[in-house]
Amino acid sequence: MSIAAQPEYAGSASLRRIAGYGPAIVLLVTLILLWELTVSASQISPRLLPSPFAIVQALFDNWDVISGHTLQTLLETVIGLGIATLLGLALAVLLDLSSWIRRAVYPLLVISQTIPIIALAPLLVIWFGYDLAPKVIVVTLYCFFPIAVACADGLLGTDTDLLRLMQSMRASRWQILWLVRLPGAMPSFFSGMRIAATYSVTGAIVGEYVAAYRGLGLYMEEAAHSFAVVLVFAAVLVTAVLSLLLFGFVSLLERIALPWYQGAENR
Amino acid sequence: MNSRARLLLTIALPVILIIVIVGVFVLQQRGATTTTTSSLGTTKTVSLTHMTLALDWTPNTNHTGIYVALAKGWYRNQGIDLQLLPYSSNINPDTLVSTGKADVGISATESVVSDYAIGQPVVSIAAIIQHNTSALVARADSGLDRPRDLDGKVYGGGGAAYEPAVVGEIIKHDGGKGVFKNVTLNVDPIQALKSKQVDFEWIFEGWEGIQAQREGLKLNTFYITDNGVSDYYTPTIIAGPNEIKQKPDLLRRFMAATSQGYEFARAHTQESAQILIDQNKGAFPDTGLVFASQDYLSPRYADPGRKWGLQDAAAWHGYPEFMLSSNGILDASGKPVKSMNFDALYTNQFLP
Numbered sequence: 001m002s003i004a005a006q007p008e009y010a011g012s013a014s015l016r017r018i019a020g021y022g023p024a025i026v027l028l029v030t031l032i033l034l035w036e037l038t039v040s041a042s043q044i045s046p047r048l049l050p051s052p053f054a055i056v057q058a059l060f061d062n063w064d065v066i067s068g069h070t071l072q073t074l075l076e077t078v079i080g081l082g083i084a085t086l087l088g089l090a091l092a093v094l095l096d097l098s099s100w101i102r103r104a105v106y107p108l109l110v111i112s113q114t115i116p117i118i119a120l121a122p123l124l125v126i127w128f129g130y131d132l133a134p135k136v137i138v139v140t141l142y143c144f145f146p147i148a149v150a151c152a153d154g155l156l157g158t159d160t161d162l163l164r165l166m167q168s169m170r171a172s173r174w175q176i177l178w179l180v181r182l183p184g185a186m187p188s189f190f191s192g193m194r195i196a197a198t199y200s201v202t203g204a205i206v207g208e209y210v211a212a213y214r215g216l217g218l219y220m221e222e223a224a225h226s227f228a229v230v231l232v233f234a235a236v237l238v239t240a241v242l243s244l245l246l247f248g249f250v251s252l253l254e255r256i257a258l259p260w261y262q263g264a265e266n267r
Numbered sequence: 268m269n270s271r272a273r274l275l276l277t278i279a280l281p282v283i284l285i286i287v288i289v290g291v292f293v294l295q296q297r298g299a300t301t302t303t304t305s306s307l308g309t310t311k312t313v314s315l316t317h318m319t320l321a322l323d324w325t326p327n328t329n330h331t332g333i334y335v336a337l338a339k340g341w342y343r344n345q346g347i348d349l350q351l352l353p354y355s356s357n358i359n360p361d362t363l364v365s366t367g368k369a370d371v372g373i374s375a376t377e378s379v380v381s382d383y384a385i386g387q388p389v390v391s392i393a394a395i396i397q398h399n400t401s402a403l404v405a406r407a408d409s410g411l412d413r414p415r416d417l418d419g420k421v422y423g424g425g426g427a428a429y430e431p432a433v434v435g436e437i438i439k440h441d442g443g444k445g446v447f448k449n450v451t452l453n454v455d456p457i458q459a460l461k462s463k464q465v466d467f468e469w470i471f472e473g474w475e476g477i478q479a480q481r482e483g484l485k486l487n488t489f490y491i492t493d494n495g496v497s498d499y500y501t502p503t504i505i506a507g508p509n510e511i512k513q514k515p516d517l518l519r520r521f522m523a524a525t526s527q528g529y530e531f532a533r534a535h536t537q538e539s540a541q542i543l544i545d546q547n548k549g550a551f552p553d554t555g556l557v558f559a560s561q562d563y564l565s566p567r568y569a570d571p572g573r574k575w576g577l578q579d580a581a582a583w584h585g586y587p588e589f590m591l592s593s594n595g596i597l598d599a600s601g602k603p604v605k606s607m608n609f610d611a612l613y614t615n616q617f618l619p
Contacts, residue, residue, distance in 0.1 A: 065549030121357035211355035225325035228552040257277040
C-alpha cells in the first residue's frame with residue numbers, strides 16, 4: 001500500500017510546489033503589465049525607460065553579442081562562488097575553533113564587507129589587470145561573508161544533548177564536528193549560500209565595471225555610453241535570470257542534501 | 268538515497284556545473300582564436316611587439332583612426348601587436364600609462380595638465396582633433412540664451428576639479444558672476460537635459476551634440492573657444508616619460524600606423540565609420556549616429572592641408588595658463604598650482 005501511495009504523494013507534492021510559485025508569478029506578470037501599460041500610456045521616452053516587450057525583443061536581436069558576455073560573467077560568477085563557498089566553510093570552522101579566534105577574526109570579516117569596491121578598483125586593475133582574477137576576487141569578497149557567518153552561527157547552535165552524547169562516547173573534537181555539528185549547521189549554511197548566490201552575479205558585474213575585456217558589466221557600460229538604454233535593461237534581465245538560476249541551483253542542492261529539512265519547510 | 272550518496276551528489280553537482288561552464292568557455296575561446304589566427308595566416312609571420320592602448324571612453328568616432336589602422340593591419344605592418352584596453356570608469360588611462368600598465372592612452376589637455384600637477388606626468392604625443400569641439404549647452408526652451416544666464420543654474424559635469432573653474436570663467440567672461448550649482452552626473456548627458464535634471468552641461472559637439480540633433484532636442488550651444496577660452500586639444504594620445512625614453516622607436520612606429528589610420532578616416536568618411544562599427548559589433552545600436560558623427564569629425568581631425576596629429580605651442584600654453592590662473596589645477600595635496608613647464612607636456616617628435 002505504501003508503495004502505491006508514494007508516487008501519488010510525490011506527485012501531489014511537486015504539484016503543490018509549483019502551485020506555491022503561483023502568487024509570485026501572478027505578482028510578476030501584474031507588475032510587468034503595469035510597466036508595459038505605464039510606458040505605452042505615458043510620454044516616457046523609450047530612451048529613458050523601455051517597455052518590457054522592447055527589452056525582450058532587444059535581448060533576442062542582440063543575443064549573439066550578449067551570449068558571449070553572459071558566458072564570461074557566468075564563468076566569473078561560478079568560480080568566485082565556488083571559492084567563496086570553500087573559504088566561507090573554512091572560515092566558519094576556524095571561527096568555531098576557539099572563542100579567541102572568533103573574537104579576533106569576526107570584526108575583520110565585517111570590515112571586509114565595508115570596503116567600497118570603488119576604493120579597491122584602481123588597485124585591482126594595477127595588480128591583476130583586465131583578466132579573470134579581479135572579478136573572481138570581487139565575487140569571492142561579496143559571497144564568502146554570508147556563507148561564513150551563517151555557517152558559523154549554525155555550528156554554534158548545535159543541539160547540546162547531542163554534544164553531551166558524543167562527549168560521553170569519547171568522540172574527538174573532529175568527530176563531533178564531522179558527525180554532528182557540521183550536518184547540524186547545514187540548514188544555516190544553505191541559507192547563507194542562497195544569499196551568496198543572489199549576490200554573486202552582481203559581484204561579477206561590479207568586477208567587470210572596474211575593468212574588463214568582456215562581460216555583462218562591460219556590455220552595460222558600453223550600451224549606456226551608446227545611449228542604448230534598452231540594451232542595458234536587456235543585460236539586467238539576463239543578470240536577473242542568472243541570479244534566479246543560481247538561487248534555484250542552490251535550493252536544488254539543499255533539497256538533495258537535506259530532504260527532511262525541505263519537508264519541514266513546506267509544512 | 269542514503270546519506271553518503273546525498274553528500275556525494277551535493278558536492279559533485281556544483282563541481283560538474285563549474286566544469287561544464289569552464290568547458291564551454293574554453294571551447295568558445297578556442298573557436299574565437301582559431302578564426303583570428305586563420306584570418307591572419309595570410310600575413311607574413313614577423314615577431315610583433317606587444318603594445319597596449321588604454322581607451323578614454325567606450326569606442327566612438329574619436330577612436331576611428333585607431334580602429335581603421337587595426338582593421339587594415341597597419342599596426343602589424345609596423346611590427347606592433349596592438350591591444351586595446353577597454354574604458355573603465357574606475358581607472359583613467361593616465362594612471363595606466365604613468366604606471367606602465369599601458370604603453371599609450373587617450374587623454375586630453377585637462378588631464379595631462381592635472382597629471383603633471385599631481386606628479387604622475389604623461390606626455391601628449393598627438394592631437395586627435397585639431398580644434399576644440401567642446402561646448403556648454405542648455406535646452407533651447409530654457410531661456411538661457413547666453414553664458415551669463417547660467418549664473419545660479421545647475422551644471423551637470425564629470426566631477427573634475429577644472430570644470431567648475433573653467434565654467435565659472437566662461438560665465439564671468441560674458442559679464443556674469445560665475446556662481447552655479449555643480450553636480451556630478453553619471454548618466455547620459457542628453458537624457459539628463461531632456462528630463463530637466465540639470466540646466467546645462469559640457470559636451471562634445473561631435474558626439475552628444477549630434478545625438479541631441481538626432482533626438483530632436485534643440486540646444487543653445489556656447490562653444491567654449493568662442494567664450495574667452497583659448498583653443499586646446501581634446502582628446503590627445505599620451506605616453507609615459509619612461510616609455511618615451513626607452514622605446515622611442517616603438518612609439519614612432521605606433522604613430523606611423525595611427526597617423527595612417529586617421530589620414531584614411533579624413534579621406535574616407537563613410538568607409539572609416541563602417542570600420543568603426545564593424546570592429547565593435549553590437550556597440551552601436553544607432554549606426555546613423557556613428558555616420559553623422561564621423562561626417563562631423565573627419566574634416567576636423569586636422570585642418571585641410573595640414574598633417575594629422577601636430578600640436579602647436581600656442582595651444583599648450585594658452586589653455587593650461589588659463590586653467591592655472593583660474594585655480595582649476597590642484598596638486599596632490601589639493602592646493603592650486605600656479606606654474607608649470609608647459610613645453611614638457613607635449614611633443615611632436617613621434618609623428619611621421
